[in-house]
Amino acid sequence: MKKISLTLKITIAFILVSMTTLTFIYFVFYNLFEERMLKSEKEKAVLIAQTIEPMIGMSYYLGLRDEIELVSKHTVENKNITSLRIVINEEDIFYSPSKQEKEHLDISYSIKDPITRLNIGDITLGFKLENFNNAFEEIKSKIMNYLFLLSFVFIIFAFITRYLLSPLAKIASKVKSYHPGSRLDFSSIRVERETSAITDAFKKMLGNMRKHTTLLERYKYALDESAIVSKTDPIGVITYANDEFCRISCYTREELIGSPHNIVRHPDMSTAVFADLWKTLHEKKVWKGVVKNRKKDGTAYYAKAVIVPIYNENGETVEYISIRHDITQIVKQQEQITRQVTERVTGLPNRVKLEEDIKSFKTPKFALINLNNFHIIKEYFGYDIGNHTLKETAKMLKKHVDGNEIKLYKLSLGEFGVLAGDNVDSTEFQNVCSSILQRIDDFTVHSNDDSFNINATAGITYSKVNTITNASLALRQAKDMRKELLVYEETDNLIKYYENNIQWTKRLKSAFAEDRIVVYVQAIVDAKTLQTDKYECLVRMIGEDGSIISPFHFLDIAKKSKLYHTLTKKVISSAFDVFSKIPDTIFSINFSLEDLIHTETMDFLKDKIREYDIASRFVMEIVESEGIDGYSEIVSLMAELKSLGCRVSIDDFGTGYSNFAYLMQLNVDYIKIDGSLIKEIDHDINSQIISKTILDFAKQLGLKTVAEFIHNESVMRYTQEMGIDYLQGFHLGEPMPIENLISQKILLN
């Protein structure tokens, strides 16, 4: 729609105001005049009626009909009277009909008896409104004339207005055609006080604009020199790119302008970031963030970006300006720093970060969580699956652990750290740790075709000093005490325990060095004949003072100090060496899961079997079989050993791990009923029931059974009566050095 000029607007406004005022005045005047005049006319008529009424009343009273006639006629002679009717006592005394006047006023007036003042009749008077109408017509005519005259005034007013406003139009035209750099010349414009003020104002404004433009240009220059600047239209098409943008993106300006801004979008940037960016911009807010962009050659650069929506006076976004700073160097440095404090496999913060974080808390709560037997997993399944286990576990724990108050770390092999700050109390922290352990326990690691469960132990400390060490101590003690979780307490016990461990490690190493690790054997007798049929090889350490030390005291130390496999090898060597010299004697050696999955140990064993060729007399006794079913390769290992002629026995059957189905896959030959069941079997009903069940199970499968812990005659008798095949225990023979066996056999022979 074409805009109407100010001149026309003023004129129309003037006309509207004038017309409205006139119309208002006209109507007010008309109505008032009409009302007043009509009233006046009516008053005239009433006055006439009032004048003649007493005379008519009196004349009627006096019976002067002729007088009434006379008065009436006289009245009718009045040119304004159009009709007159006098009715007294329902008698038409006088009637002069209407003179066919179009507009007249009828009034009725009561005639009263002059004596009684009672109404005796009515005077009905028709009063001509000619004067009234004439006056009205005259007024109308005058108003119309004035209006006609007024229209000329309007036209003149319009021309005057146009003339007066013409400088403004010229100013507008000049300002409109102005562009930065040109001169704004108002000299040709008629000088009026107001127009002069306007032109002066424009000149001043122009001066200010020039100053601001100069400043803005300098700002722009500064911005272009210091930042990557680009502008896009509302749909993201680049409309401006500064030199820095061209330089860093390796695109030419021609390539950039007209292209969508995602020409530099790096595929690593998540769509969520851009969704947030557009959402923010559509809300007409400023978006700030770090973006990873791609250069023309495909390499990346990082930029800290501020994107500002530019909108017009109607609030509509017309473009976006993006100001970015190249922070590639900073990001790379940050990545480097992050790498230094991040564990590579899991992506969790590492020990360096943990130590930093511990310092930041007044009362840190820290738990060291160790995946039990992780070293076995890694050794057995290999490096990749070990890492996969860590990754999966870390991923699972990340979901579970609140990253704000409680942080997760990846420490040494198979160990995670959990750290809480001052806002978490110790009870809550302990609950979280218990929950984490439970989740690890419930967690199944899937890898290729395999899947296995893991479990963990935690050591917790609330001390700020030696935090990690204390947690580690608590963890070790928890493991030794076979507890799932233990809180470090600064007591002598733990320190002594730790010192004790150190001491035992030293003693063990010393024993190895001094060849004080020896093999003992304990007889296993035929339950029916009570003849010694086989021997179980046991390891002992000879103390510095010559005392015999049970493996109970040093076996765990051996495992921790990496002497365990040496210990196993020692037993294998001694056993095979001795029993090769004692024909027809069956012997068994205990192997733990760690032994079974330790390729080097197993290869050593196979070599010995092959070397001595006494596989048929060798029984491989699997101890601590709990969790063995997670290692499918053990089945094939057992099969291989059995193919060599070895036999297999399961130790401690019945109380610990008893996966019957799996054990059957191992094709075992003996089941050794756990000592705790045998110990009181002569009087404990439960032990009897379980043992009998095991016995029935073994018999059905054709397996031989061994009862250990035969410590008295009563137990021996009972087990014999039960039908157990072999017996072992102090009552039948205490362990003795393996060397003694040779001399004993020589003597016997």
Place this chain on the structure above:
Amino acid sequence: MKILALLLVYMSLFSLDYDNLLIRAQASIFPKIILLDKNINSNVIDSTISLAVIYNKREFKEAQILKDFIDSKYRGVLGEYKFQVNLINVENFSDADSSTAYYLFDSSDSNKKRVISHALNHRRICFSYNYKDFDDNTLISLFLKEKTYIYINKSVINDYNIKFVPIFYNIAKAK
């Protein structure tokens, strides 16, 4: 018939020249004029308005006619008052007469002047048959011409001190 004709001739010879129609008109209007007196109550005795028709021996017949007309028209009631017409021979007129109004046929009679004087003194309306008798100070008269004219004697109206309802002055002609 002859006797009747002779009687009429006799009567015409001995009767005065009084217009019967005028008498009728006066009989109709004059009692009403009595009521136009604003102070009528002061002149009414026992709620009775009395009109004294003063006659002499030559006027008796007209006086009787007048009385008959009035009686037949008003039947003893005038407005809210009782109304009686008394024929009084002028010779028998007493100064103690208390009639509300007086009617005179011919005022030239000296005896009648006494009546007029009595009426004037006692604020009583004094009607006269002929307005020409106004020189004798009667107050109101009536004359029939092309229309009915009521005359009021302006020279004595103040002397009578009688206040009529104002509009009456519009109807009556001052003489």
